[in-house]
Amino acid sequence: MSLTLRPDVCATDTADGMVLLDEASGRYWQLNxxxxxxxxxxxxxxxxxDAARALRAAHPRLTAERADDDTASITSALLAARLVVSS
Structure with a gap:
């Protein structure tokens, strides 16, 4: 399942993560x-x-199970906030 940003959401990289702005509502989210x-x-x-593997590569002490769980949690939160759609 790949994701796409909703058309009215823009993303900007920051020094320590990313900021997402929902231009329709004016709300923003800061991602670590x-x-x-x-x-x-x-x-x-x-x-x-693939995302879980990238997470483990960035954090070698992270277990595969934890990387999978974190990836699922992040994905669920982004979908619930209606920042992304599944494609």
């Missing part, structure tokens, strides 16, 4: 580096397993 890494992977067409 790990959440930004997962989102970038999914926006680039990767599957959740």
């Amino acid at each position: 580096g790990s959440a930004a890494l997962v989102l970038r992977s999914l926006l680039d067409g990767g599957e959740p397993s």
